[in-house]
Amino acid sequence: MASALERDVRERFRRSGYTLTSQRRAVLEALKDFKGHPSAEEVYLVVKKKNPRVALGTVYQALSVLEEIGLIEAKHWSESPVRYDLNTEPHHDIRCVRCGEVTEIPGVEFEDFATRIRENTPYEVTNASLVIEGVCPDCQSRN
Amino acid sequence: MASALERDVRERFRRSGYTLTSQRRAVLEALKDFKGHPSAEEVYLVVKKKNPRVALGTVYQALSVLEEIGLIEAKHWSESPVRYDLNTEPHHDIRCVRCGEVTEIPGVEFEDFATRIRENTPYEVTNASLVIEGVCPDCQSRN
DNA sequence: GACTTTTTCAGGAATGGTTATTGATGCAAG
DNA sequence: CTTGCATCAATAACCATTCCTGAAAAAGTC
Numbered sequence: 001m002a003s004a005l006e007r008d009v010r011e012r013f014r015r016s017g018y019t020l021t022s023q024r025r026a027v028l029e030a031l032k033d034f035k036g037h038p039s040a041e042e043v044y045l046v047v048k049k050k051n052p053r054v055a056l057g058t059v060y061q062a063l064s065v066l067e068e069i070g071l072i073e074a075k076h077w078s079e080s081p082v083r084y085d086l087n088t089e090p091h092h093d094i095r096c097v098r099c100g101e102v103t104e105i106p107g108v109e110f111e112d113f114a115t116r117i118r119e120n121t122p123y124e125v126t127n128a129s130l131v132i133e134g135v136c137p138d139c140q141s142r143n
Numbered sequence: 144m145a146s147a148l149e150r151d152v153r154e155r156f157r158r159s160g161y162t163l164t165s166q167r168r169a170v171l172e173a174l175k176d177f178k179g180h181p182s183a184e185e186v187y188l189v190v191k192k193k194n195p196r197v198a199l200g201t202v203y204q205a206l207s208v209l210e211e212i213g214l215i216e217a218k219h220w221s222e223s224p225v226r227y228d229l230n231t232e233p234h235h236d237i238r239c240v241r242c243g244e245v246t247e248i249p250g251v252e253f254e255d256f257a258t259r260i261r262e263n264t265p266y267e268v269t270n271a272s273l274v275i276e277g278v279c280p281d282c283q284s285r286n
Numbered sequence: 287g288a289c290t291t292t293t294t295c296a297g298g299a300a301t302g303g304t305t306a307t308t309g310a311t312g313c314a315a316g
Numbered sequence: 317c318t319t320g321c322a323t324c325a326a327t328a329a330c331c332a333t334t335c336c337t338g339a340a341a342a343a344g345t346c
Contacts (some may be wrong), residue, residue, distance in 0.1 A: 076240035078219045134266035
């Protein structure tokens with residue numbers, strides 16, 4: 001499965017014209033290793049462990065390239081920096097308003113909904129994502 | 144209908160313990176007059192016309208109080224400051240990725256969806272909103 | 287392989303939206 | 317009137333992100 005991802009990575013870089021540099025690969029690796037949905041800063045910290053010379057700006061730049069070519073997805077929450085996700089399959093994430101943890105919600109389909117949106121606006125819809133917030137089980141019990 | 148809103152405003156302030164000051168009222172008025180979904184800065188400009196002494200910080204503060212007591216709603220988009228909306232009925236907004244304009248999408252119900260989300264996560268869901276982006280008709284024709 | 291051109295990078299400064307701080311101000315209760 | 321507390325204006329601080337620069341690396345060319 002690593003090779004499938006690997007092939008996809010190469011392919012997307014080739015098509016985009018960007019070069020697959022070691023820094024961009026490192027960012028991708030960090031995102032793969034990171035359980036959850038790290039912020040740019042968190043990705044930076046992981047990357048820096050292996051290669052202390054990379055700058056935060058480089059990570060931002062790499063993330064935006066990776067997002068542009070569709071390898072990763074950026075999610076915007078209120079009161080939180082942007083968080084990145086390697087999983088680009090359609091899915092939804094929920095963020096705990098107390099501890100900030102982000103996890104995925106399985107088994108909720110979105111397609112019907114997106115279709116209905118398209119039927120009700122003259123806009124050409126390019127992107128629709130859900131921002132879901134709540135209190136995670138841990139924080140509930142920690143009342 | 145103005146009086147219904149008026150009553151609601153008074154009621155919510157009373158219950159919250161906050162005082163209904165002239166500045167907070169001015170922010171509310173600005174939001175009512177503004178067609179669309181202004182940013183804090185835009186609200187500030189409108190408020191300043193009538194009362195040039197208010198500071199941007201005051202507007203931010205007033206907006207956060209108004210949001211806290213449920214009179215207005217804040218929406219977060221990528222690449223855009225937070226935008227505020229007086230309409231707290233459940234509804235969806237779409238933002239044009241070219242010109243930035245935000246408009247409402249009528250006639251799309253959300254409830255089933257929210258229910259399905261609640262059934263699929265152990266989180267206690269407090270908030271779920273859609274972030275929809277697209278290209279508005281004007282910008283499409285202006286290709 | 288040496289040369290040239292292009293892309294990317296590191297480091298740090300700059301930006302922009304938002305929040306925090308502080309002392310002043312205004313209103314309410316006695 | 318005056319004491320007390322919430323709110324306000326002004327401004328400084330903050331933080332995530334972007335921009336800028338010269339250096340380095342990679343890709344293309346002969």
